[in-house]
Structures are given as structure tokens and as C-alpha cells.
Amino acid sequence: MTNLPLKKNISRHPAFWINTIALVLLAVVPPVLFISGQPFWLDVFTRLVILALAATALNLILGFGGLVSFGHAAYLGLGAYAVGIPVYHSLYGGMDSIASFNGFLHIGLAVGISALFALLTGAISLRTRGVNFIMITMAFGQMIFYAIVALENYGGDDGLTIDVRSEFPLISLDNPLTLYTVCYLSLLLVLLIVYRITRSRFGLTLQGARSNEQRMRSLGINCYRYQLIAFVISGAICGYAGFLLGNFTTFISPEMMDWTRSGELMFMVILGGAAFLLGPVFGAAVFILLEQLLREVTIHWHLPFGILLILSVLFFNGGLAGAVSRLRSFKNQ
């Protein structure tokens, strides 16, 4: 067996170059804008990169796993409160065991609690499919929202200010450029992780289950376990994004985990093209920049935004990636 016909050399693929250019632009443009006296745009891009990271995590289960989770903003919130609560206690006392400014502890809590929440809710949600799954993940997300609202010690509805950012040796997240660099490198790392996962045996099993679950079972695969693990990985990464978001905004409130936030995250994934590695990054970019643009035009920016959303679903099936590939096949005809 020698002449195994394999498709090789991804660098010839146009998507490879589009992705590379996008990632290079993200590395260069925001710092240049910042240095040339436009700190506002660095803020926009920091938010963009953090949400792109969260959307990439969601893409692992939504795009590659075919599991429409509508509760992922909860993990952003859990991650952010994993910074806010220890910082609150180290300033105002109480809960000595977690009261700390230590960034590694914050990351550990953000990722650990998110993974645990994903495990518990995923174990129940994944027993269902389709609409049930959508609504159940939504309800569990909202459960965390209400739980935080009810925790009046930590500001409840009014939110919580993070007075001191997570502390790390050598670097300070108080410097906006450092924070952006950390977020950007985190995004690269997460993209690499998701890339490797989707090409691993685990990832292929996950995609097989998306494509044809009955067939996977008849091949002897218990899909539930794989989907649950993917759900946990996705939640944990999203929790890490929440850790970054907390350090970026320094003000956190239950509003950031409202179900409409989950909807926005999902929309980023679909807009960019699900099951396409950098789709969520493009989706987040279009989403954030469009939002910024429309905000400047009208305070009622949600109206044109909503209309665009509906139109994109009606006429733009498959997201940006889908549109590009349709365009290509149209040209080839």
C-alpha cells in the first residue's frame, strides 16, 4: 500500500492565506492604532478578540459538534465572577480561602467552575436533542444569571466593580497593550487547540456524530460521552474568555450573561460560518465593527442590526464562509 491518495499542502488553499492575513492584521493594527493615539480602538479590538475567543469555543460544539448551545454567555459570566469575587474578598475580607489577587488562581477558578457547570448541565442537556437542547441550555444559562442577581453581597443586579486586576509575575494587565497581547495570544492558543482537536480522533468522532449520529452508533460509538467532553472543553475555554473579559471591563454584572448575550455569541459563530476554524473570528469582527458603526449613526442601532440579522439568515445561509464558497462554485460553473 503505497499510493495512498491524500490531499496535502494546505498552504495552497486560499482560506489559509485569508486566515493568515486576518490574524496578522489583528496582531498589528490595534497596537498601531493605540500607539498613534487611538486608545478607543484598542478597546474595541480587545473586546473583539475576547468575544472571538469565546465564539471559537462555542464553535467547537456548535459548528463541529452540531450542538446548538444557547447558554454560553453563562460561562463568560462565571469566568468574570471568578475574578471579581476573589478580588472583592481580598479587599473587603471574608472567604479567606479564595481571597486573592493571584491571576493563576483566577484562571483556575474560571476554567474549573465553568468546566464543572458544563459537566453538570451538559450531562442532562445532552440526553435531549434539537429544540429541547436549545431551550434547556438556554434555561440553565439563565439559571446562573438569576443566581448571580440574587447574590446581593456581590452587587446583585447592580454588578460588581473589579478594583484590582488579576496579578501575574512580570506582566501587568493594567497596561492596555499588555492586556491586548495576552488576549491575542490566548486567541491564537485556543485556535490551535480547536484546530488540533478537530483533526484528532476525538474531533473526527465528534464531527461524525454531528453528521450522522445513528451511523456512529452502528459503528460502535457511544456519542454521548464524546459530546459531553466537547461540551466541557467548550465551557472551560469560554470560562477562560470570561476571565479575560472581567479583567478587561473591570466592571461585571449579571447582564453580561443574559441569554441575549448567548444569542449574540451564537450569531457570531453562524455569521462567520460554523465548522470553519476562523469563522467565529470573522463573525466576531463583523459583529463588533458593525455594532460600533451603527452606534455612531443612531441610538436605536438594534433596529438595523436586527434587520440585518434576519436578512442574513434569510438570504445568507452558511455565513461568510458559505457565501464565499458559493461564490467560488458559482465562478467555477
Next chain:
Amino acid sequence: MDTSLLFIQLLNGMQLGILLFLLSAGLTLTFGIMDFVNLSHGSLYMLGAFICASLTQLTGSFILAALLAIPLTALCGLIIELVVVRQLYSRHHLDHVLATFGLILCLDTLAEMIWGPAGIAIPLPAFLNGQVEVFSGVVIPTFRLLIITVGLTAAAGLYLLVNHTKIGMLIRAGASNRTMVGALGVDIKTLFTGVFALGAGLAGLAGLLVAPIAEASIGMGNEIIITTFVVIIIGGIGSMKGAFIAALLIGLIDTLGRSYLDDLFKLIMSSEAAETAAPAISAMLIYLLMAVILAIRPQGLFPAASR
């Protein structure tokens, strides 16, 4: 425990349950028959409240306004179905979710542009604004009794419609076998539009019943829609009976949890700990209930026959 207080809380729970049923009935019908997930159902609830508020100001009569607001909200639903929803029946659920999410953004913003960001209260006529002494020592607001009466009447009407009319027969047949009903030569498009508008009218009714107590406000639908989802998940998606039972269950548990959980917790923990834990747990109570029920019955209490 104060029994008259308990009685009032039971009635409050029932009132919430009735409102949830009005909302979930439309949602579960749309899902059961059209296989369509409508996130913007809550926005129709909000529209019902605002339309009724405006009409009350205009006509000076809440009753008249309410009677007009129901068909007007149904009309809004009709337009939404014709313009957006109709194009999506054949699509994946994900597309339903995204498009109706866009609808929420549009409807909420439109409402804000028309009625302003602040809420609008609806003044009640004197004969509804009073209180009734149900039995000695137990006094409840007249309007709450009205909500429960109207809600139960609507539920009975729905029951008759679905189980004892030709349209209802089509609705039930459609819920169990969509292609069959189409093959029978029934105009399926008109049936779908009608059912969607009916659901919208019911949501509007729920909204205008709430408005005099809590006022009409932007985003009021987005809070209650999730609770409505919990109701139809627990009841079993597509099941009217399930929606009714689950709505009352959720209404009662949520209301009683918020009122009595801290007393209950004080029996087993320090009162300080109870005061911290009880609000958080009671806020999560219905979701925990949902988790338990789903762990035992993934399809809900009354799964509709075919799914």
C-alpha cells in the same frame, strides 16, 4: 404559618401559572404544528402590554383597550408570520432561533422608539382596583381574581377549540403528522398563519393582563420567555395538557419558593446563611426542578406522541 398569607401566596402562584400558560400555549402550538421555535414570542407579550396601555390612554377605558389589544397583537403576529416566519419553516431550528432573535432586537427597539424607554403604567377602572374579601380575613385584589378567571376561561376555550372543533382536529393532526394534513388538501399555509396569530393573541392577552400590575416595559418579554421555555420543556414540547400542568406547577413553586424558602432554610442552617442562600436558591428553583424532571424524563412530563 399564617394560613391566610399562604392562601394569598397560592393565589399569586396560580396567577403566575395562568400567565405562563397563556404564553406557553401559543409557543407549544407553534412548535407542535409548525416545528418552529419562536424566541420572539415574548416580544408579542410586550406588544400586547404596550398596545393596551396606549389604547387605555386613548379611549379612557381599560376594558375596551384590552378587547382591542388582543386582535391587534394577533395582527402583529400575522404580519410577522407573513413577512419573516413563513420563509423559515423548512429551515433548520438554528435558523429559526437566529431570525427570531433578530426579530426581538427589532421589536424591542421599535417599541422603544414608539413608547420611549420608560415603562407605561395602566390605570385600572375603580371596579377592578378594589379588593375582595374571599372569606373572613383573606382579602385579595379584584384584578388578580380577574386574571385568574380570564386565564382559566381562555384555557377552557383553547381546550374546546383544540378538542371539539374541525380546526382543532386539524391542529391535532398537524401536530402528529404534518405531511398527512397537507395531503388531505387542507390549506396548510393558512392554518399555520392562523395558529401563529392565535398564539400571538394569547401572548398579547398575557401581556395586557400583567401591565396594570407591573406596567408595560421594554424587555419584559425577554425575562418571561425563558420561564415559558422551562414550562414547555417540563410539560413536554407540543403538549397542551403538559403546558397547562407545568405552568401551574412552575407558577406555584416559584412563588412559594420565594416566600417560604428562607423560613425552610432557617430550620437547617443559621439564619444569616439562610438569608444569603435562600434568594439564590429560590431564583434557581424552577431550573433545578427542570433539571430533575429532565434527568428522569428527557422528553418532559407529557411528551407529544411523535417526538
Next chain:
Amino acid sequence: MNSSQQTILDVTDLCKRFGGVFATDHVNLSVLQGEVHALIGPNGAGKTTLISQLSGVLKPDSGKIVFNGKNMAGKPAHSFARAGLARSFQITSVFTEMTLLQNVALAVQANAGHAFSFWRDATTDNSLLEPAYEYLQTTGIAASANKPAAKVSHGERRQLEVAMALATEPSLLLLDEPMAGMGPEESGLMIEILQNLSGSKTILLIEHDMDAVFALADRISVLVYGKLIATGNKQEIQANPDVKSAYLGEDTDA
């Protein structure tokens, strides 16, 4: 047939009811090691219901499905596959957006046990691709290895079904109408492929195409209205009066 052959699948008293009607009515069936056993019956005989139970998709109401000495009745579908019982589907069920090679590689991977490997690239893993390619050769579709399953002909997808079932290295192959929807030429090719397998594999074949059944089967069982009315070799089945009246007497292509 050699009576010393071991029984690999032993179905006893299997019942499944829908409403009040028996779809599977006290079925007794045994498949011997190494044979090609065909299951035939007119439309509505309950073949699909039976095979669904034999692969764990449906739970039987009562009865035993002893496979390799273990009672599998009531276990989930993936347990049947892990135990060595692979099936193909009457309505083609493959991963349409993947290439043929990827389809079979996934089946090879499934057979290799758990897939809790998160980092190593499996898409270029020759320990998966090489055996996968061999199964494509065995089933005659190696030339289309890199085409997405959605883009190949119906016949090729049917062959892919068989390739995927083979890739799980089953001790019993359950083929649900492998010739369904094929033209005469494609059917001929499939018969040839199955004939090549028949020496080395035990096959339970559900098939409408009588030419195929008589060409391939060592033994034939006849299912009518959920009941197994006869089992025997070609001559015995053709001579059986019950079968004649219930089945062969009607339209033979049923």
C-alpha cells in the same frame, strides 16, 4: 452446510408489538459461523423491524438475541457494534460531507476502541488511512477515495456502506438490502463483491432481489407477517408449499 458449524447468532422467541399488532411474532432464527444467511419476505413482513432489533436500534418486547454467547436483547446500538455485529442501512446512511476515505477511516477508528485522543492528527494517520483504503479496494470504490460521499453515485454509496461495515471487523455482517435502488449492472457488481466476502465473513443478508439471494445464500429464512415460516437451503425453500403460497406465489420481486 456442515452441522459442526458453530451458531454465532441465536434468536429465540423474539417479539415486538406495535399497538396490538405483532411486527415480530415469536421469531426463532440462528446464523451459523461462516454462512451467508438470507432473510426474505414480502413487503410489510417485518424485516426492517427485525433487523432493527438485531442491531439494537429497537428494543424487543421479549425474547433473546444471543450473539457470540451473550444475550444482547435490550442493549443500545453501540454495544451491538462493539460486540462485533456490524450493519449496513437500507436507506444509505453515510457521512455525506466527508470523503469516502474519511468515511471508512472513521469506521476503522471506531473499531480501534475509544477515540479519546485530542491532539494527534488523525486525518493523516496512516494506521487509519491504509486499512481504510484497503476496504475501499475490497468493495471496488478506491478510485473515488477522495470524493465526498455526497458527490458519488448511488451505487458507490451502497458499496461504501459495505466498506464501512467491514471496517469494524465484525464477526457478523448484517446487510439491509445492499442492492436497494440499484440498476442491474450495479447489482451485479455488488453480488460479485459479496461473493468475494462470502468465504471469510458470516453474513445475514436482507434482500428483495431473488437472483442475488439465490446466488449468494447458503440458507434462506422466510418472514411473513412477522412470523418466520421456513428456513432451509435454496431447494428446500423453493419446494416449500407454505413459502410458495405466502410469498413466491405472489409477485417474486415483492
